[in-house]
Amino acid sequence: MAKRPPILNRVKALREAHDGMSQAALAKEIGVTRQTVIAIEQGRYSPSLESAFRIARVFGVSLDDVFQWDETAES
Amino acid sequence: MAKRPPILNRVKALREAHDGMSQAALAKEIGVTRQTVIAIEQGRYSPSLESAFRIARVFGVSLDDVFQWDETAES
DNA sequence: TCTCCATGTCAAAAATTTCTTACATGACCC
DNA sequence: GGGTCATGTAAGAAATTTTTGACATGGAGA
Known part of the structure; x- marks a missing residue:
């Protein structure tokens, strides 16, 4: 499986x-399934850039307001 | 294959x-292959969010400075 | 010319993300 | 109790991204 993304x-x-x-x-607004939203929220994997954009647009914020690089992870 | 991302x-x-x-x-700096960089630049597919972050970091800019939603595409 | 470097193409395999389907739990309300 | 809703888990299939390896072209320079 995928290791946790940073x-x-x-x-x-x-x-x-x-x-x-x-x-x-x-999930419905961004065009993915509920399971995908769950996995993203739980950090099981990071979404595609396209899904990331759609999420930011739903909330009316920028990509960086939704996703942050985890500085404690190895780069 | 994948259709062009918006x-x-x-x-x-x-x-x-x-x-x-x-x-x-x-490619070496962000830890992907040269073919991946070519495909991203050509818009054949959009990168993973993780690759997107690494690219922005190499250039010292924000995600939104590198990637923009294509308003001419269907949402 | 010959060599090196940067860019590009192609195809198949590998890895990761997403979907589908099903079932489980707890909260809430009737 | 029974019903609905929100969240969660799980497994396999499907779709997308990335890798691997190979080969092609054009430009710059020795």
């Missing part, structure tokens, strides 16, 4: 701040 | 602005 994200926090939007609702 | 990038321009860095040198 990327952190605030998807869950943004979702909750967005009027408690559910994982299912977010 | 994402544009300035990798080639950044590379040239970065003292004419070669595709091979960039």
Whole structure:
């Protein structure tokens, strides 16, 4: 399997701040499945750049507001 | 194969602005192959979020400075 | 000319992300 | 209790990204 990517994200926090939007609702808006949203929030793998863009657009923020390089990981 | 992603990038321009860095040198710095850099620059597919981050870091810019959503593509 | 370097192409395999389907749990409300 | 919703897990298939290896071309320079 994939090892954990060195990327952190605030998807869950943004979702909750967005009027408690559910994982299912977010998944539908960005055009992926609920399982994909779960995996991304859990950091099991990082999304494609395209999914990342769609997530940022749903919340009206920039890519860097959603995803951050994990400085504690090896570069 | 994959259809063209709705994402544009300035990798080639950044590379040239970065003292004419070669595709091979960039590939080595971000830990992918030269073919991957070629494919990204040509827009054949968009990179993983992890590769995207590594590219931005090499050039010392933000993700959004390297990759832009193509507004002319269907969302 | 010959060599080196940068870019490009191609095809198949490998690795990673995403989908599909199914089932489980806890919270909440009737 | 029974129903719905949100979240979570799991396994295999499908799709996409990346690698590997090989070969081609054009430019620059010795």
